[in-house]
Amino acid sequence: MAQIAIVERKCTGCGLCRTRCPFGAIDMVGGKPELNAACRVCGICVKSCPEKALVKLETKVDSVDKALWSGILVYAEISGGRLHPVSLELIGKARDLAQAVPGFEVKAVLVGHEVGAHAEELRHYGISEIAVYDDAQLSYYRADAYAACVEDYIRYTKPSVVLVGATALGRSLAPRLATRFHTGLTADCTSLILRESTDLVQIRPAFGGNIMAQIVTLNTRPQFATVRSKVMNAPERSREASGEKVFRRIPRGVAESKASCVSVVPIPPKQSISDAEILVVGGRGLKKEADLEMIRELAALLGGDWATTRPLVEKGWAANDRQIGLSGRTVRPKLMITCGVSGAIQFTACMNSSDHIVAINTDRNAPIFDTAQIAIVGDLYDIVPALIHQLKEAKAE
Numbered sequence: 001m002a003q004i005a006i007v008e009r010k011c012t013g014c015g016l017c018r019t020r021c022p023f024g025a026i027d028m029v030g031g032k033p034e035l036n037a038a039c040r041v042c043g044i045c046v047k048s049c050p051e052k053a054l055v056k057l058e059t060k061v062d063s064v065d066k067a068l069w070s071g072i073l074v075y076a077e078i079s080g081g082r083l084h085p086v087s088l089e090l091i092g093k094a095r096d097l098a099q100a101v102p103g104f105e106v107k108a109v110l111v112g113h114e115v116g117a118h119a120e121e122l123r124h125y126g127i128s129e130i131a132v133y134d135d136a137q138l139s140y141y142r143a144d145a146y147a148a149c150v151e152d153y154i155r156y157t158k159p160s161v162v163l164v165g166a167t168a169l170g171r172s173l174a175p176r177l178a179t180r181f182h183t184g185l186t187a188d189c190t191s192l193i194l195r196e197s198t199d200l201v202q203i204r205p206a207f208g209g210n211i212m213a214q215i216v217t218l219n220t221r222p223q224f225a226t227v228r229s230k231v232m233n234a235p236e237r238s239r240e241a242s243g244e245k246v247f248r249r250i251p252r253g254v255a256e257s258k259a260s261c262v263s264v265v266p267i268p269p270k271q272s273i274s275d276a277e278i279l280v281v282g283g284r285g286l287k288k289e290a291d292l293e294m295i296r297e298l299a300a301l302l303g304g305d306w307a308t309t310r311p312l313v314e315k316g317w318a319a320n321d322r323q324i325g326l327s328g329r330t331v332r333p334k335l336m337i338t339c340g341v342s343g344a345i346q347f348t349a350c351m352n353s354s355d356h357i358v359a360i361n362t363d364r365n366a367p368i369f370d371t372a373q374i375a376i377v378g379d380l381y382d383i384v385p386a387l388i389h390q391l392k393e394a395k396a397e
Contacts, residue, residue, distance in 0.1 A: 002041045002058050006033060010053035017045035017054060066160070066198050069221040071105045072098055073159035075150060076122060076130075077169055078112050083121060086165035086229035091125050093232040094163055097194040104198075107131065107157060111149045113139035116245075123241035130243060131157070135250045140261045141169055147176040148253025154181070156248075159222050160198045166226040174226050183220035188326065189227050190349045200225065205326060205345050212345065230274055230332040231353065271305070272329065273322060278304025279333045279354075281324060282312060285340015285361065285380055289317040294384050295339060301391040307331070309347055325350050339380040343368025360384070 013031040025039035072094040077084040098104040105128040133149040164174040178185035186202035193201040206213035280299040299306040330350040359372035369375040
């Protein structure tokens with residue numbers, strides 16, 4: 001791990017390092033520089049210091065014996081009394097990844113109360129082992145208790161890779177587990193590649209979506225990654241059950257948990273664009289908020305739903321639950337029609353698995369055309385009304 005050190009005897013307090021830091025990570029305290037939590041260890045301050053008073057230190061990390069860590073573990077989440085779809089999607093991806101390394105098996109861990117039926121269902125998805133932690137104390141999610149169970153199984157089975165859904169529960173659980181093992185975690189991955197060396201290449205947009213970063217955990221194990229729903233493909237359910245169910249003893253950490261459930265208030269079911277099979281998306285090309293009406297009308301005529309990109313949400317034209325992107329929703333409809341959408345990485349990363357994508361844009365060089373199967377170069381104000389007119393005529397006939 002790298003860090004910046006300040007050699008105080010050399011520092012003159014000129015403050016040049018503070019002015020050069022692009023992250024505002026240096027404060028001048030008593031005429032001397034001090035690094036704050038915003039430091040990214042980029043080294044710009046080191047290069048800019050005329051007195052060489054700042055030094056970038058590289059700490060050597062002892063590598064683990066990778067041969068002791070084998071296989072892929074999927075945390076199988078239960079939501080609303082059923083297996084969360086993202087868990088099955090991760091199992092499908094884990095099975096694909098495991099083919100890259102001979103001897104790698106896919107296992108799952110299930111935590112909750114009266115989850116035996118869910119464990120039995122998992123046996124139909126090609127998993128070698130399903131570890132079950134079943135107890136009344138686990139009837140509701142408590143971060144420390146659930147983390148204690150999954151940690152217990154990780155230490156027992158030593159998986160090389162641990163995959164967790166990027167759900168509200170997963171985003172709470174995965175960082176706690178990674179911290180307990182002093183290892184890395186990559187959140188919201190859009191793609192995963194397993195090398196023969198067992199290193200997991202975790203791909204996700206970075207720097208505001210301007211690049212696709214490939215992140216590798218070289219020196220520690222296990223390798224943790226979270227993935228949103230609708231990004232990976234779920235495997236086909238086999239008619240025959242396979243794999244072994246193993247009921248594990250509840251670890252001490254569950255009983256020691258100081259968290260308790262006061263009350264449970266169910267969230268009313270709500271329609272989500274993530275569940276839509278047909279989506280019509282309005283982008284920055286729309287000139288005014290009222291023009292969203294034709295987007296909604298086209299979606300209604302097709303029997304689908306409508307969505308927007310981030311700029312329209314920031315303008316206040318739509319709520320965040322209508323946004324597709326890294327800060328919005330991930331979708332995978334059978335048909336998507338984008339209208340005036342440029343196709344930034346942070347948008348396409350969350351919709352590029354759609355079955356059929358039709359893009360309408362006046363700019364023939366728009367990035368969205370690299371993702372779409374059908375590219376229509378033209379003005380959405382001409383094309384969308386024409387589509388609406390044709391659909392109305394077809395319905396009238």
